[in-house]
Amino acid sequence: MATPRIAPSMLSSDFANLASEAERMVRCGADWLHMDIMVIFHFVPNLTIGAPVIESLRKHTKAYLDCHLMVTNPLDYVEPLGKAGASGFTFHVEVSKDNWRELVQQIKLKGMRPGVSLKPGTPIEEVFPLVEAEDPVQMVLVMTVEPGFGGQKFMPEMMDKVRTLRKKYPSLDIEVDGGLGPSTIDLAASAGANCIVAGSSVFGAPDPAQVISLLRKTLENC
Numbered sequence: 001m002a003t004p005r006i007a008p009s010m011l012s013s014d015f016a017n018l019a020s021e022a023e024r025m026v027r028c029g030a031d032w033l034h035m036d037i038m039v040i041f042h043f044v045p046n047l048t049i050g051a052p053v054i055e056s057l058r059k060h061t062k063a064y065l066d067c068h069l070m071v072t073n074p075l076d077y078v079e080p081l082g083k084a085g086a087s088g089f090t091f092h093v094e095v096s097k098d099n100w101r102e103l104v105q106q107i108k109l110k111g112m113r114p115g116v117s118l119k120p121g122t123p124i125e126e127v128f129p130l131v132e133a134e135d136p137v138q139m140v141l142v143m144t145v146e147p148g149f150g151g152q153k154f155m156p157e158m159m160d161k162v163r164t165l166r167k168k169y170p171s172l173d174i175e176v177d178g179g180l181g182p183s184t185i186d187l188a189a190s191a192g193a194n195c196i197v198a199g200s201s202v203f204g205a206p207d208p209a210q211v212i213s214l215l216r217k218t219l220e221n222c
């Protein structure tokens with residue numbers, strides 16, 4: 001079974017206190033910190049953070065920084081993010097059809113773990129070649145909302161993609177992102193997801209540690 005991992009999405013944190021928010025999440029039991037890198041009008045209608053913020057945060061935490069690149073030119077971010085101290089680098093298949101082999105190679109060369117993500121409208125078959133390549137991605141991130149904003153409604157129909165992946169690749173890291181929390185974790189866990197990104201359900205809870213623990217227990221019991 002792939003290792004269960006809970007990754008609070010720092011998109012829902014208080015950005016003015018990012019270092020202490022990261023520390024708080026680690027104390028609450030987070031395995032990874034999910035960092036959403038968005039460039040407005042280049043893939044998503046929102047703007048968040050880039051390599052300078054990752055570099056600053058890295059000075060305050062040893063946590064695994066699980067970076068999700070919502071940009072149209074991920075290759076341009078590999079070197080800066082590698083230098084900044086990113087741990088995982090997940091790019092979108094929709095913008096990497098021509099250069100995913102080079103991307104994976106460069107990500108590894110810079111000491112990061114490569115992952116590929118897909119939007120809700122993208123067929124799951126599009127990531128198969130990247131998982132089956134000689135130099136493969138090590139995680140697939142199935143978006144369960146349209147990328148761009150936290151606090152959206154989970155799309156249960158995306159669980160077919162997760163089921164297909166889990167059946168084909170028993171030990172693959174399969175991450176889900178968008179609308180995950182206590183009311184949707186059962187669907188994700190039973191479909192076979194092992195990495196859970198959760199933003200508003202964790203940061204909006206009176207006791208984030210309790211939510212993280214519940215999410216983890218559900219994964220472990222599946």
Ligand SMILES: O=C(CO)[C@H](O)[C@H](O)COP(=O)(O)O
Nearest residue numbers: 147148150151178179199200
């Ligand atoms: O990638 C994202 C949006 O593009 C966020 O990580 C995601 O939506 C998490 O937020 P929430 O758990 O509140 O849905």
